[in-house]
Amino acid sequence: MKLAKKIGYIILALILLIVISGYVFVELHKPDYAGEKKLPNLQNEVQVYFDEYGVPHIYGQSEEDAFRALGYVHAQDRLWQMELLRRIGSGGLSEVFGKDLIGTDKFFLSLGIDEASKEAVSKLDGNSAGVSIINAYLDGLNQFVEEGPTPIEFYLTGIEKNKFTITDVYNTMGYMAFSFAMGHKTDPLLSNIKDKLGPEYLKDLAIHSDASTVWIRNYKESSKDSIGNSVTAMVTDALGKLKLPLFEGSNSWVLAPPKTKNGKVIFANDPHIGFAQPSVWYEAHVETPTYSKYGYHIAGIPFPVLGHNRDIAYGMTMFENDDVDFYFEENNPDDADQYRLNGTWTNYEKVTKTIKVKDSVAIEFTFKKSVHGPILNGIANQIQGERPISMYWVYTQEENTVVDAFYEISHATNLNEFILALPKIHAPGLNIMYGDAEGNIGWFATAKLWQVPDSINTKLVYEPDNRPNEKREFLKFEANPQAVNPPWNYVYSANNQPDSISGMLYPGYYLPENRAKRIVQLLDPKNDWDKKDISNMILDVNSPVHLETTKDLINSLNSKELTEKEIEVLDLLKAWDGTYSLDNIGGTIYTRWVYQVLENIFKDELGTELFDQLLSTHMLKRTIAPIIETENSVWWDDVKTSDTKENRSDILEKSLMEAIASLESDLGPAIDSWTWNKVHTLEHGHPIGQVEALRSFFNVGPFPIDGSRETINNLGFPFDSSGLYKVSSGPSTRRIVDFSDVENSISILPTGQSGNPFSEHYKDQAEMYVKGKFRKMMMNKEEVQNTANSTLIFRN
Template sequence: MKKLKKVLFVLLGLLLLTIIGVAIFLNSLKPDYGGKKTLPGISGEVTTYFDPYGIPHIYAKNEKDALKALGYVHAQDRLWQMELLRRVAKGRLAEVFGEDMVKTDKFFLSLGIDDHTKKTVSELDKDSEAIVLTQAYLDGINEFVKNGPTPIEFYLTGLEKEPFTIDDVYNAVGYMAFSFAMAHKTDPLLTSMRNKLGDDIIKDLAITSDTSTVWIKNYKGVKTDTLGTQITASVTAALENLPIPMLEGSNSWVLAPDKTKNGKVLFANDPHIGFAQPSVWYEAHISTPTYEKYGYHMAGIPFPLLGHDRNLAYGMTMFENDDIDFYYEETNPTDSTQYKTVEGWKNYEVVNKTIKVKDGKDVAFTYRKTHHGPILNNIADQITGDRPVAMSWIYTKPKNKVMHALHGISHAKNMEEFKSALPNIHAPGLNIMYGDAEGNVAWWASAQLYQMPDSLSTKFILDGASGKDEPLRYLDFSENPMAENPPWNYVYSANNQPDSISGMLYPGYYLPENRAKRIVQLLDAKNDWDKEAMSEMILDVTSPVNKEVINELIKLFDVTHLSGKQLVLLDSLKNWNGEYTLNSTSPVIYHRTLYQMVKNTMEDEMGPEMFKQFLSTHLFKRQIAWGAQMKEGEWWDNINTPNVVETREDIVMISFAQTWESLVKDFGDDPSQWTWDKVHTLEHQHPFGQVEWLRKYFNVGPFPIVGTREVINNLAFPYDETGFYKVNSGPSTRRIIDFSDIENSISILPTGQSGNPLSKHYKDQAEMYVNGEFRKMMMNKQEIEETAESVLIFY
C-alpha cells in the first residue's frame, strides 16, 4: 500500500510539473507589452505605450525608427495572420492546410499576383521614401520572427517561421485588390444564364443601372452552355475555404461644417469585410517630430489604409467597378498551341507551377495564358469543355504604384496633396473618403477605368478573337466620379451606383440602394449632427427598402386562405417599420418568406447549382426589390408544373405557407417565439476553430446580434434552406472622427487588437462590438501616458 501511495505521489508530482511546464510554455508565447528590448538599426530610443485595449502608441525620433517598432509590435500580435496573407498569392496555403487548399492555390497562382509582384519589385526605386519606410517595417517584423516567441499556430501546424520580404507586402495588396472584385462570380454566371434561358427572361434581371435608385452624385466644385456556371462554381469553391476574410462592401459619410452642431467636419467609416479571427485591422498610433497618424493597418502592410491625424481623416469603401473581363478564346483547329487574335495566330503562353502539400506529394500543374490573361479551364477540376475562357484583370496590367499611393495619402498634409496620390491606385477600385480640419469634404472613385465599345455589355463573356471587344481607351483620373465640397454639404458612399462618368454610366457590381437610401434619408433630415448622433446612425438597423418590399408582397396575400394566427402576424408585418432588433419577429418572417419566394421563382429555371451561385452575387441583392415589383414575366411560372401557370400571387402564397411550416417546425406554433435573436448570430472563426475541440479556444462567439443584410449596420449572411442566418461579414471597424474634438474620436474592433489567442486583447472588444459600444482613439500624449497598461521601450 505504501508503494502504491508513493507511485501515486510520484505520478501526481509529474502531472503537476507537466501542468506547470505547459503553463510556463504557453505564457512564454504571449505578446510582450512591457519592458525593454533591443531593436537593431534604430537611431534612438522608441517608446511604445499600450493602452487598455492593447493598441500601441509609438513615439520615436524619426519615422524610420517608428516603422521598425510598428513592424515588431504588429508581428507579435498578428504574425500568424501575416503568414497566411502572404501565402495566398504565392499559392502556399496547401503547404499549411493540406490537399483541401490545392484548388485555392492553383487559382491564386493563375491570377498572376505573385508574378506581377516580382516584376514590380524588380523595377522599384529602393531609395524612395515609401520603399525605405516599407523596408524599416519589414526589418521590425523580421526582428520578431528571429528573436520573438513563436505563435502557437506555428507549433500546431509544424510550420517554420521565415523572414518577410517586400514581395510579401505587394502580394498582400494584390490579394486585397482581388477580394474587392465581383466580376469573377458574376460574368461567367450571367453568360451561362443567358445561354440557357435566353435574352427574354434575362431582361427581367437587375443587370443594368436602374435610373430610379439612389446614385452617388458627382460634384467638382471649388471647395445551354454550362461553362459559365462551372467557372463561377470553381471560383466560389476556390475562395470558400480561404482562411482569411474577403472584403465585401462598406459605408462612409463625411459632413461639412454646415451640417454639424459644432461647425467642424464629422467623418464616419465602417468598411464591411468578412468576419474572421483575428479581425482585419491592426490599430496603431505613431508620433514623431515630423509625422503623426492614428491608423488602421492590414497584416504586413506598413501604411494605414484608414487613418486620421489632427489635420485630416480618410477612409474607404469598395467602388465595385468592373475591373475583370472574361474572353472566349479561339484555339487554332490545326495547332492547339495557338489562339486567334486580330494580328493572326499567337502561341499560348504555358506556365508551369508546383504546389507543396502538407503530408502529401507536390502537385505540379500547367495552365495557358493569352494576351488577355490566364485560361481558367485547366485550373480547377470543375471546369470542363473545349472553349477556352481567359480572365483579364486590370490589377496585373499597368505598373503597380499602389504602395506609393498608400504612402502618399498617409503623409498628405492637405486636400490637394492627398488627391495627388490617388491616381496611383489603379486597382482595387476604391471610394476614397476625405475630411479635414479646414472644413473640406470629398469623395473620389480611385481606379484605372477604361471605356469599352458602346453596345458592349461587360457583364457577359466577351469575344477574344475578333478584337471588337477590347478597351477603346483608358480614362484619366480627372474623369473618374468624384465630389469635392458639394453644395449639399456632405459626401457618402454605400457601394451604390455612381453618377455618370464622361457621359456614360460605368459598368460595375454596385450594391442595391438600401443603405444609400437610408443614409441620404437620415443625413438630409438634419443640420446639427454631432458625434453622439453619428454613433447612433452608424448602428442604424432600419431598412426602408425591406419595408417597401414587404408592403408590396402583402398586397398579394389572399387573406381567405389564412388562419387566425397568420392574420395576426400579417397585421404585424403591415406595421413593421423595417427595424431589426433582437426581439422582433417580422424580420424572421420577411427573410424566410423572401428566400422561399426567390427559390420558388428562379430555381426551376436556373437549376440548383446555378441558383446556388446566383445567391452568392451582388446581382441577387439587387434583384430583391426589383423582382418584388415585377408583376408579370416568365420567372413566376414554375416550369416543373406544366399543366399550371403560376402567377406572382401564387408564388407569394406558396412561399408564405412554406415559411410558416418551417417556423413551426423549428420553434413551435407560438409566433411570439420566432424572434431575430434565435436565427441571426455572429461567430468569429479562426482557421483552427473548424476543429470542434479547438473551437472554444480559437473562435469568438457566437453572439445573437441585431442588424441584417444591407442596413447601415450591415451584418450580412448567406441564404440557404436552413433559415438560420450565420453572419459572415459586416463592419470591420466603426470609426467616428470629430474635428471639433479630435482627441475624443471613437472606434471599435469586432473582437480585439491581438491575433494571439493567449493575449488578453484577443477578444476584449467582442461584446462591446455586439452591444454597439465604442472606445476612444487616444491621441493626447499625457492621457496616453497616464492610462497606459504597459510600456515597451526599444533601444
C-alpha cells in the same frame, strides 16, 4: 497501499508538471507589452505605450525608427495572420492545410498576383522614402520572426517561420485586391444562364443599376480657396472555410461644417469585410517629428489604409466597378496550343508552377495564357463547357503603384496633396473618403476606368466578334466619379451606383440602394449632427427598402385564399417598422419568406449549383426588390409543373406557407417566439477553430446580434435553406472622427487588437462590439503616457 500511494504521488506530480509546463508555455508565448528590447538599425530609442486595449502608441525620432518598431509589435500580435495573407497570392495555402487547398492555390497562381508583385518590386526605387519605410517595417517584423516566440498556429500546422520580403507586401495587397472582384462570381454565371435558358431570362435580373434608385451624386465645382492652397464560388468557399477576410461592402459619410452642431467636419467609416479571427485591422498610433497618424493596418502592410491625425481623416468603401473581363478564345482547330488574335493564330503562353502540399509530394501544374490573361478552364470550377475562357484583370495587367499610393495618402498634409496620390490606385476600385480640420470634405472613386463601347456588355463573356479593342483607352482620373465640397454639405458612399460625371456610367457590381437610401433619408433633414448622433446612425438597423418590399409581397397575395395562421403572420408583418432589433419578429418572417421566394423563383430553372452561385452575388441583392414588384416576369412560372403556369401570387403564397412551416419547425408554433436573436448570430472563426475540438479556444462567440443584410449596421449572412442566419460579414471597424474634438474620436474592433490567443487583447472588444459600444482613439501624448497599461522600449 504504499504502492497505490506512490502511484498517486507520481500521477499528481505529472499533473502538476503538465500544469506548470502549460503555464510556462503560455507565458513565454504571449506578446511582450512591457520591458526593453534590442532592435538593430535603430538610430534612436523608440517608446511604445500600449493602452488598455493593446493599441500601440509609438513615439520615435524618425519615421524609419517608428516603423521598425511598428513592424515588431505588429508581428508579435499578428504574425500568423501575416503568414496566411502573404501565402494566398503566391499559392502557398496547400503547404499549410493540405491537398484540399490545391484548387485554390492553382487559381491564385494562375491569376498572376505573385508575378505582378515581383514585377512591381523590380521597378521600385530603393532610395525612395516609401521603400525606406517598407524596409524599416520589414526589419522590425523579421526581427520578431528570428527572435520572437513562435505562434501556436505554427506548431499546430507544422510550418516554419520565414522572413518577409517586399514581394510579400505586394502579394498581400494583391489578395486584398482580388477579394473586391465580384466579376469572378457574376460574369460566368450570367453567360451560363444566357446559354442555358436564353437571353429573356436576363431581362428581369438587375444586371445594370436602376436609374430610379438612389445614386451617389458627383460634384466638381469647388473654388481654389475652398480646397486649400497647398472568385469564384470555389475559391471564395475555400477562403470562407479558412475564415480569411474578404472585402464585401462598406459605409462612409463625411459631414461639412454647416451640417454639424460644432461647425467642424465629422467623418464616419465602417468598411464591411468578411468576419475572421483575428479581425482584419491592426490599430497603431505613430508619432515622429515629421509624421503623425492614428492608422488601421492590414497584416504585413506598413502604411495605414484608414487613418487620421489632427489635420485630415480618410477611409474607404468599395467602388465595386467592373475591373474583370472574360473572353471566349478561339482555338486553332489544328493546334490546341494556338488561339486567334487580330486575325492570326498566336501561340498561347504556357506557365508551369509548383505547389508544395502538406503531408504529400509537391505537384506541378501547367496552364495557358492568352494576351487577355489565364485560361480558366480546369482551374475555376464555375467555368463550364469546352470553349476556352480567359480572364483579364486590371490589377495584374496594368502598372501596380497601389502601395505607393497609400504611402502618399498617409503622408498627405492637405486636400491637394491627398488628391495627387489617388490616381496611383489602379485596382481594386475604392471610394476614398476625406475630411479635414479646414472644413473640406471629399469623395473620390479611384480606379483605372476605360471607355466602354455601347455595343459591349461587360457582364457577359466576350464573344470573338464583339469585344473591346486589345489596347484599352483608360480615362483620366478627372473623369472618375467624385465630389468635393458639394453644396448639400455631405458626401457618402454605400457601394451603390455613382452618377455620371462625363456623360457615361461605369459598369460595376454595385450594391442595392438600401443603405444609401437610409443614409440620405437620415442626413438630408438634419443640420446639427454631433458625435453621439453619428454613433447612433452608424448602428442603425432599419431598412426602408425591406419595408417597401414587404408591402409588395403582401399586396400581391390573393387574400381570399389565406389561412388563419397566414393572416396572423401578415398582420404582424404589416405592423413591422423595418427594424432588425434582437427582439423583433417581423425581420425573421420577412427574411424567411424572401428566401423561399428566391428559391421558388430561380431554383427550378437554374438547378442547385447555379442557384447557389446566384445567391452569392451583389446582383441578386439588387434583384430582390424589383423582381418581387414585377408581375409578369418569366421567372415566376415553375418549369417543373408542365401542366400549369404559375403566376406571382401563386409563388408568393406557396413561399409564405413554406416560410411559416419552416419557422414553426425551427422555433415552435408560437409566433411571438420567432425573434431575430434566435436566428441571427455572429461567431468570429479562426482557421484552426474549424477543428471542433479547438473551436472554443480559437473562435470568438457566437453572439446574438442585431442588424441584417443591407441595413446601415450591415451584419450580412449567406442566404441558404438552413433558416439560420450566421453572420459572415459586417463592419470591420466602426470609426468616427470629430474635428471639433479630435482627441476624443471613437472606434471599435469586432474582437480585439491581438491575433495571439494567449493575449488579453484577443477578444476584449467582442462584447462591446456586439452591444454597439465604442472606445477612444487617444492621440494626446500626456494622456497616452498617464493611462498606458504598459510600456515597451526599443533600443539599438
